[in-house]
Amino acid sequence: MMLDVEKIKEFAYSLGFTTARITSAAAFPEAKQVIQERIARGLLDGLPWFTAERAEVSCQPDALLPEARSIITLAMCYLTEQPEEPDDTTPHGRISRYAWGDDYHDIIKPKLKQFATWLSEYAGSSQEGEFEARLFVDTGRMVDRAVAQRAGLGWYGKNTNILTKGWGSWVFLAEIVTNLALLVDEPLQTNCGSCEICLHACPTGAxxxxxxxxxxxxxxxxxxxxxxxxxxxxxxxxGNLIFGCDICQEVCPVNKLAEKRLGLRQADGTPIVPLQSIKKREVSAQQQIISLPRFQPQTEFLMRPTIGSNPDLIELLSITEEDFRERFRRSPIKRTKRRGLLRNVCVALGNSNDRRAIPALIKALHDEEMLIRGHAAWALGRLGGPEARMALQEALQVEADTEVQQEIRYALAMF
Ligand code: B12
Ligand code: SF4
Ligand code: SF4
Structure with missing residues (x-):
């Protein structure tokens, strides 16, 4: 007996997932080919775990679960209210939207477990043999976007993100690979049309x-x-981006439409996207959004006041290891560790053109982490001025690390 997939999707929605679709557990040969070709061209350099062998497994669901028959693919929208733009009394950074609240892995994983328990009971006697499932959220063990595309959860945007109807690309993706035989959904017949806004908006040409x-x-x-x-x-x-980047998503008309339809507002009550900013021609008829599914925003994704979306960069540069651990304990930002975050803060301050940052950068020039010292030197070179120059010259006298010495010399050459 075939299980009622509508009931399964209903349960997904009750857990707070915003879209649920199903595809078979057949392999993903095109995705494998694309990933291996990109690895060979060096486009994924710097992600040492992303190997051709790993891609092979991640595109082969039965390598992850030998009896795999279906994949339930899930999206969870993480849009929340937009905070007020900060004033310019001090330089501010920008944190990408997905990191304003708690770490999504910690929110989605327990829900997947709850889902699997329910599925096991629901499948009950209709299933021959034992129910089996493997759960995935962003582990890299599964090609999240290729699964979502084939299941019709969304379509590939030209910025490579999956765009969903109703929520745009503001969604996290997750999957349950199972040995249950389920009725599958078809891929969407939607695409970006002639739009290329994101390609031109990317500041680094990525x-x-x-x-x-x-x-x-x-x-x-x-x-x-x-x-x-x-x-x-x-x-x-x-620019002032210190954790992640949303630019190619923020400019996307499909995303703007999603924000508008959800009625999200800024702190002063004005809508995030003024109606007139969405030009009709930017959204092809195909992309017109279907009726909106229920929206159950996860309170865990709401912006945490201790983190904010636009933190004060000068204040952030002074945090200790202990402060960092405490402040970012449940946040995705903990991934960079203090040295990675403060490296980014130095770059943002270097780009700020704001000389008020100089004393904090001079202090960072003597941080115990060489990564922070090196990037503080670069920032001082960018901001310039006699105070910054003298600090760099003095630091060069005492700096023992050859890489940082090189950064200081490079910074001094900027004067
Ligand atoms: C590695 C990784 C990264 C890397 C590399 C990203 C990349 N594009 O490969 C980095 C660190 C840069 C990154 C950044 C981000 N990531 Co990331 N990342 C991943 C991860 C772990 C693997 C992605 C992967 O397989 N890359 C390999 C490339 C080759 O795959 P792909 O881009 O999907 O390639 C497909 C398309 O190119 C398509 N294709 C190729 N040619 C053509 C031609 C046509 C005509 C069409 C239609 C399609 C098509 O086929 C390819 C294979 O399926 C996934 C989680 C997972 N396990 O899947 C999350 C994931 C993709 N990331 C996610 C997010 C949210 C982000 C960021 C937005 C975070 C941020 N705010 O900073 C940015 C977005 C950057 C961007 N523009 O893509 C989400 C995306 C959700 C969504 N709606 O799509 C995922 C799915 C995590 C999750 N579970 O929610 N990420
Ligand atoms: S706009 Fe930002 S997130 Fe998008 S590709 Fe460019 S650098 Fe990456
Ligand atoms: S900005 Fe345009 S091209 Fe880019 S993902 Fe959005 S609709 Fe597609």
Whole structure:
């Protein structure tokens, strides 16, 4: 007996997932080919775990669960109210939207477990043999977007994100691979049409062609995944982004429409997207949004006041290891560790053109982490002025690390 997939989707919605679709557990040969080709071209360099062998497994669901027959693919919208723009009394950074609240892995994983328990009971006697399932959220063990595309959960945007009807790309993706045989959904017949807004909006040129991301230039990679120094030629292009980047999503007309339809407002009560800013021609008829599913915003995604979306960069530069652990304990930001975050803060301050940052940067020039010292030197070189120059000259006398010495010399050459 075939299980009622509508009941399964209903249960997903009751858990707070915003879209649920089903596809078979057949392999994903096109995705495998694309990923392996991108690895070979170096577009995924800097993600050492992302190997051709891993891609092979992630595109082969029965390598993850031998009896796999279906994949339930799930999206959870993380749109929340937009905070007020900060005043300019001090330089501010920008944190990407997905990191304003708690870490989504910690929110979605327990829900997947709850879902699997329910499924096991629901499948009950209709299932021959034992119910089996594997749960995935962003582990890289599963090609989340390829699964979502084939199941009709959304379509590939040219910025490589999956766009869903109703929520745009403001969704996290997750899957349950199971040995249950379920009725599958068809892929959507939707695409971006002639729109290419995101490709032109990317500040670092990380989207050289539609559907192609050069991870090594992407600010999301540079601020979150990269462990070492940020290439000097990319630093000036990063603006005040200190954790992740949403630019290619913020400019997307499908996303703007989603924000408008959800009625999200800024702190002063005005809608996030003024109606007139969405030009009709930017959204093809195909992309017209279908009736809106229920929206159950997860309170865990709401912005946490201790983090904010636009933190004060000078204050942030002074945090200790202990402060960092306490402040970002439940946040995705903990991934960068203090040294990665403060490296990014230095770059943002270097781009701020705000000399008020100089005393804090001079202090950071003597931080115990060489990564922070090196990027503070670069920022001082960018901001310039006699005070910054003298601090750099003095630091060069005492600096023991050759990489930081090089950064200081590079910074001094900017004067
Ligand atoms: C590695 C990774 C990254 C890397 C590399 C991203 C990348 N594009 O590859 C970095 C660190 C840069 C990154 C950044 C971000 N990421 Co990320 N990331 C991943 C991860 C772990 C693997 C992605 C992957 O397989 N990349 C390999 C490339 C080759 O795959 P792909 O881009 O999907 O390629 C497909 C398309 O190019 C398509 N394609 C190729 N040619 C053509 C041609 C046509 C005509 C069409 C239609 C399609 C098409 O086929 C390819 C194979 O399926 C996934 C989680 C997971 N397990 O899947 C999350 C994931 C993709 N990331 C996510 C998010 C939210 C982000 C950020 C928005 C975070 C942020 N705010 O900073 C940015 C977005 C950057 C961007 N523009 O993509 C979400 C995306 C949700 C969504 N709606 O799509 C995911 C799914 C995590 C999750 N579970 O929610 N990420
Ligand atoms: S996330 Fe930012 S840097 Fe990366 S592709 Fe999009 S706009 Fe470019
Ligand atoms: S900005 Fe345009 S091209 Fe880019 S993802 Fe959105 S609809 Fe597609």
């Amino acid at each position: 989207l050289p062609n539609p559907y192609e991301l050069d991870s090594t230039r992407c600010i999301s990679f540079l601020t979150i995944e990269l462990r070492g120094s940020i290439p000097v030629e990319l630093r000036p292009l990063m």
